Structure formats: C-alpha cells, structure tokens
Amino acid sequence: MKELETKRLKLRYITKEDVPVIYENWASDPQVARYVTWKPHESVAVTDAVVDFWLKDYKNPDCYRYGVERKDDNELMGMIDVVGFHHGNPVIGYCMGKRFWNNGYMTEALQAVVSELISDGYKEIVIEAVKDNIGSNRVIEKNGFKFVGSRESELSSVKPEMVTINSYRYYAETAVETEDRI
Numbered sequence: 001m002k003e004l005e006t007k008r009l010k011l012r013y014i015t016k017e018d019v020p021v022i023y024e025n026w027a028s029d030p031q032v033a034r035y036v037t038w039k040p041h042e043s044v045a046v047t048d049a050v051v052d053f054w055l056k057d058y059k060n061p062d063c064y065r066y067g068v069e070r071k072d073d074n075e076l077m078g079m080i081d082v083v084g085f086h087h088g089n090p091v092i093g094y095c096m097g098k099r100f101w102n103n104g105y106m107t108e109a110l111q112a113v114v115s116e117l118i119s120d121g122y123k124e125i126v127i128e129a130v131k132d133n134i135g136s137n138r139v140i141e142k143n144g145f146k147f148v149g150s151r152e153s154e155l156s157s158v159k160p161e162m163v164t165i166n167s168y169r170y171y172a173e174t175a176v177e178t179e180d181r182i
Helices: 016-027 044-057 105-119 134-142
Strands: 009-012 065-070 076-086 089-096 124-130 146-154 162-171
Touching (some): 009 105, 105 124
Antiparallel strands (some): 009 065, 076 089, 146 162
C-alpha cells in the first residue's frame, strides 16, 4: 500500500498518534456508526485497541487502509479501506466524521482508492451500503459502481438488526462480466 493524494486529500497510513482524533471525529459518534458494522466506541481505549489491530494489519500485503486527511489543514476526517475480499475481489468500506459530510470528500477518496486497486490489477471491486444510507449510496454511484442487487441481512454480528443492503460492483474496462457476480 502506498499513500495517495488527490486535489484536496491525502490518503495516508493511520498512526498511533491518530487515536484521539479518530475517537473524537468519528469512532464515538452514533450517527457515523448508524449504518456501519461496528458500534460507536465507548472510550478512547476501545479506539486504541482497534488502531493496534490496524497497525499490525499493515504488514499484510493485501492491506489497503487509509486515513482520509484534508490537505489544507491536515485534519484527519475519516478512513477508507479494503475490509475483506469477495471471491478474490476487494470489498471497500469507509466512514467519515459527520461535520465533514456533504463536501465530496469521500467521493474523492473512493475514486482514488478505486484507481489504486485497478492499477494494482484488480478487475472487480465490491462495495455495499445500507439502502437507507442515501449519502453513501450516492457516493458509490458517483464513482461508477453498478447496482447488482439488494438483500435483507443482519447488519453484522454486533449489530444484528435486519436491514436492506445494496450491493454494487465496479468493473475495470477489461473485466468480463458474468451473471454470477452477486
């Protein structure tokens, strides 16, 4: 994983020094955590433990995990990463502090990560969003992902409420589309 830059953003490694900012800017916020698979962090100690896991994971060659930092003031606003692989294809997840919403930052960050994954040879990228998360679905669609279906599912093992999840795929121009992609 290499760090990335866009017009307004720097996508960089998360560091131990980021723990208080991660906690304050998004990890402790129930609104940010509403549609993601994790619960809001109850303390900085929880964020610290999660960051320790992330730092160890950077040793994995398949790790793509970026803090999303605004260039003009170096503020860490959120993060975007490959949260897993589906049939060998990267699955992207992201979140951003609510005071940074509706400025196009995550659209810009997602575009940079998609470009990096395609340049690294991936032909298909997967992303999902809770149907009710209108903003996230718009970010995904603005980046050229194609809607491939939805399903009713528990949000996660720690958040077992049933939700409708929209599934999207991004196909590199050289990818061959098949009907068994869902």
